[in-house]
Amino acid sequence: MCCDSPKPRQWSEHEIVTLTQIAEYLSFALKEAHAQQKRSQAEVAFQQQNQRERLLSKITQQIRRTLDLGKILHTTVTEVRHFFQAERVVVYCYQEGRNGRALAQSAHPSWTSSLNLRMERAWLEEEAKLSQQGNVYIIDDLEQVELPVEFHQFLAQQQVQASLIIPILQNNQVLGIIAIYQCSQPRSWQPWEMDVSEQLATQVAIAIQQAKLYQQVQQLNSELEQKVQERTAQLEQALDLEATLKRITDQVRDSLDETQILQTAVEQLALALGVDCCRALVYPFGKDSSTTCYEHISSVTTSPVRVEPITEFPEIYQQLLQQQYFQCCFLTSEEVQPPVAILVCSIVDEQEVLGELRLISSPNHCFQELEIRLVQQVANQCVIALRQARLYQEAQEQAQELERLNNLKDDFLSSVSHELRSPMANIKMALTMLEISFKPLKLGDLQGKINHYLRILQDESKRELNLINDLLDLSRLEAGSEPLQLSTIKLPSWLPEIMEPFVARAHNQKQLFDVEIPAQLPVLKSDQNALARILGELLNNACKYTPAGEKITVLAKATQTMMQLQLSNSGVEISRSELSQIFEKFYRVPKNDPWKHGGTGLGLALVKKLVEHLGGTIKVESSQAQIIFTVQLPLTQNC
Numbered sequence: 001m002c003c004d005s006p007k008p009r010q011w012s013e014h015e016i017v018t019l020t021q022i023a024e025y026l027s028f029a030l031k032e033a034h035a036q037q038k039r040s041q042a043e044v045a046f047q048q049q050n051q052r053e054r055l056l057s058k059i060t061q062q063i064r065r066t067l068d069l070g071k072i073l074h075t076t077v078t079e080v081r082h083f084f085q086a087e088r089v090v091v092y093c094y095q096e097g098r099n100g101r102a103l104a105q106s107a108h109p110s111w112t113s114s115l116n117l118r119m120e121r122a123w124l125e126e127e128a129k130l131s132q133q134g135n136v137y138i139i140d141d142l143e144q145v146e147l148p149v150e151f152h153q154f155l156a157q158q159q160v161q162a163s164l165i166i167p168i169l170q171n172n173q174v175l176g177i178i179a180i181y182q183c184s185q186p187r188s189w190q191p192w193e194m195d196v197s198e199q200l201a202t203q204v205a206i207a208i209q210q211a212k213l214y215q216q217v218q219q220l221n222s223e224l225e226q227k228v229q230e231r232t233a234q235l236e237q238a239l240d241l242e243a244t245l246k247r248i249t250d251q252v253r254d255s256l257d258e259t260q261i262l263q264t265a266v267e268q269l270a271l272a273l274g275v276d277c278c279r280a281l282v283y284p285f286g287k288d289s290s291t292t293c294y295e296h297i298s299s300v301t302t303s304p305v306r307v308e309p310i311t312e313f314p315e316i317y318q319q320l321l322q323q324q325y326f327q328c329c330f331l332t333s334e335e336v337q338p339p340v341a342i343l344v345c346s347i348v349d350e351q352e353v354l355g356e357l358r359l360i361s362s363p364n365h366c367f368q369e370l371e372i373r374l375v376q377q378v379a380n381q382c383v384i385a386l387r388q389a390r391l392y393q394e395a396q397e398q399a400q401e402l403e404r405l406n407n408l409k410d411d412f413l414s415s416v417s418h419e420l421r422s423p424m425a426n427i428k429m430a431l432t433m434l435e436i437s438f439k440p441l442k443l444g445d446l447q448g449k450i451n452h453y454l455r456i457l458q459d460e461s462k463r464e465l466n467l468i469n470d471l472l473d474l475s476r477l478e479a480g481s482e483p484l485q486l487s488t489i490k491l492p493s494w495l496p497e498i499m500e501p502f503v504a505r506a507h508n509q510k511q512l513f514d515v516e517i518p519a520q521l522p523v524l525k526s527d528q529n530a531l532a533r534i535l536g537e538l539l540n541n542a543c544k545y546t547p548a549g550e551k552i553t554v555l556a557k558a559t560q561t562m563m564q565l566q567l568s569n570s571g572v573e574i575s576r577s578e579l580s581q582i583f584e585k586f587y588r589v590p591k592n593d594p595w596k597h598g599g600t601g602l603g604l605a606l607v608k609k610l611v612e613h614l615g616g617t618i619k620v621e622s623s624q625a626q627i628i629f630t631v632q633l634p635l636t637q638n639c
Contacts (some may be wrong), residue, residue: 033110052196055083060203063443067214072207073104080180080200081106084164086194087183088113091204093176106518111183112159125380126440136194137165142185153245162187165196166201178204225472234370242376244272248378252385259386265357265378269298273371275361276340282347282355343367345375349383355383428461472603475583477609484613485636489524489531491518491556491563498532502539509543512551521556524563525636532608535565538629540567545627558635560617565631574622582620583608 012018058359059079066072073091081089088107092100105115139145140162154165162182168175178201245358248268252261262280273408279295357379359367373624389397435454438447476482506513524531542552550571557564572584582585586601611618616633 002272004062005110036038048163052192056196056199056203059083059200067211068213068462069208069211070104072204072211074106075209076178076200076204077104077106078176080197083196084180086180087111088114088158088181090181092178092179093208094174102360103176106185109182110155114158114622135162136198137167138189139163139165140188144186144505159183161185162189162363163195164189166197168201168205168208170205175205176207177330188367203399222258237372238259239368241272245374245377245381248272249332252381253388255385256389258386258389258393259381261382261389265382266296269375270355272374273361275359275365277360279358279360280355281358339363341367343375345372345379347379347382347386349387354383354386425465428458428465431457431461467602470606474527474609475601476478476607476611482613484527484637485526487528489526491521492519494528495535495556499539502543502552505543506546506552508545510548511543511546512549514551514553516554517556522558522563522635524633526633527637528612529605530614531633534631535567536605537607538567540632541603542567545572547571561635563633563635566628567631568626568628570626572627573625574620574627579620579622583618 013163043577059076064234066075073093077089077091080086088111090102093102093103102114105113107113108626127316139147139155141158142152142163147155152474153221158181160181160183162185164180166178166180168177178197180197194383248265251268255261255264262282266278266280269275277295277297286520290349297305297609341361341363343361345357346353347355361367431454435451436456438450438454441447473482477547496515499515503513539552539554546552546569552569553567554562555566557566582602585605587605588601608618611631611633615637616631618629618631621628
């Protein structure tokens with residue numbers, strides 16, 4: 001503080017003390033004012049910093065609120081233009097090849113739009129500088145800075161007077177830039193604006209990175225979903241084709257007709273794969289031609305027989321005869337116009353090519369691996385079915401031939417039986433006359449020999465006549481010309497009469513004979529002579545084949561509709577292989593006749609025919625040294 005006087009003056013001590021105090025007061029006041037000013041400036045700065053941080057946080061939250069890159073960039077330019085009170089804000093992003101494009105813009109309507117503007121070479125050169133420096137690029141007045149001509153022209157075209165360019169960096173790599181433009185007049189950019197813009201660019205870089213990662217995840221998810229869909233479609237197709245194969249397999253194996261097998265295969269393949277045509281061709285012996293034996297065209301089924309010389313299509317048959325499939329786009333004068341896609345698979349049986357399956361579709365169709373595999377598997381199933389059908393056909397032909405030979409044999413035996421019956425009757429009559437003639441003669445010792453020879457002739461004649469009669473009876477039964485003579489049969493009283501001679505025979509051969517016939521058996525209505533013949537044959541066999549000391553058992557029992565007669569003998573057994581042939585004509589169980597009675601081998605065959613003639617059934621079982629014959633007959637017969 002300085003006090004001036006216009007004239008010399010002696011300052012008093014009091015004045016000096018007063019002025020000193022005033023100076024001290026002024027000094028204190030100035031210090032307080034300066035401190036207050038600093039506090040005010042600090043408060044204003046703090047408020048401004050707080051406001052910037054709050055606004056920066058708001059912008060950061062808004063751009064991080066979404067993972068959509070377009071929304072992030074749009075939010076960035078809008079909020080930055082509002083925060084900096086700028087006239088235009090543009091975000092440029094760099095793509096592969098270092099080409100840049102304006103992806104987002106916020107600008108006053110009066111200024112030229114920069115959206116989708118591509119960067120020129122001069123701009124890219126300046127961008128390279130930014131990439132190397134990694135800081136903010138400041139232009140306060142475009143006319144007062146030295147810039148490359150092309151870059152200056154680029155900014156001038158955008159009506160730029162001042163600009164603040166902030167690189168968006170990630171790992172020292174420039175992803176793009178945020179360009180803040182002042183278009184109406186130059187502008188002096190403040191340090192805090194540069195600081196905020198750098199922080200904002202960092203947040204934008206993080207948001208862009210997250211958005212790109214999200215896009216990558218979305219793309220990966222999309223690709224994964226597409227692969228899953230493709231795989232699911234493949235699995236569904238595989239399951240459908242597997243079901244188709246099973247359906248075709250079941251159908252072709254249900255038939256033993258070769259034509260029906262191929263017909264089913266081509267129809268089902270054509271419908272399952274949706275082709276225009278499917279053909280089955282077979283190769284005859286010599287393999288000089290192929291014959292289309294069945295064909296399915298769209299929804300119309302035809303059965304043409306068309307011969308195709310193999311020599312005319314060597315490119316096809318060379319691979320097929322080597323048991324290989326192939327597909328191609330093929331056209332001949334005989335094929336359908338325009339060109340068609342063809343898949344051909346050979347039908348192979350034990351290294352021999354029997355034919356082919358040929359599928360025809362539109363020329364832009366490519367047969368997939370699963371479809372080819374299905375056709376091959378169907379071809380394999382056709383081979384199995386064809387083999388079975390041909391074996392069945394051969395078996396049928398053999399059965400027919402055997403039946404023809406059997407009929408010839410039966411006709412021959414019937415004819416021979418008729419022809420031999422009269423001579424044998426004459427021989428028997430002649431023997432009777434000889435026996436009568438020799439009785440009055442006194443021939444001494446010679447008489448015994450003559451009687452012995454006459455008995456042999458009579459026994460053999462009787463045996464031959466029985467054989468002839470059995471053959472004639474079988475012929476009539478097989479021809480169905482034997483009428484039924486029905487009568488009422490009371491088994492409890494009738495059976496003992498039939499069994500009486502066999503009981504005596506068993507006693508003589510030291511065999512046990514057991515009969516179990518309930519007295520309450522119902523009445524049986526049947527052919528008495530046929531039933532007696534059946535029981536006689538079975539009892540005769542039992543007596544013939546049962547060893548001494550073993551048992552013959554006859555049982556009878558009834559149900560509501562059937563009568564069951566069971567005859568068993570112990571001490572003997574028939575093997576399983578012989579049981580299946582025991583009712584065949586002329587079959588005799590070898591080495592099983594302890595009493596050496598012999599036989600014709602027609603008895604059981606005649607028994608079976610007689611039982612069937614009476615409407616019944618007969619079965620035989622053998623185990624544990626026992627044979628059991630079971631005859632079931634209806635209680636009543638329909639005339």
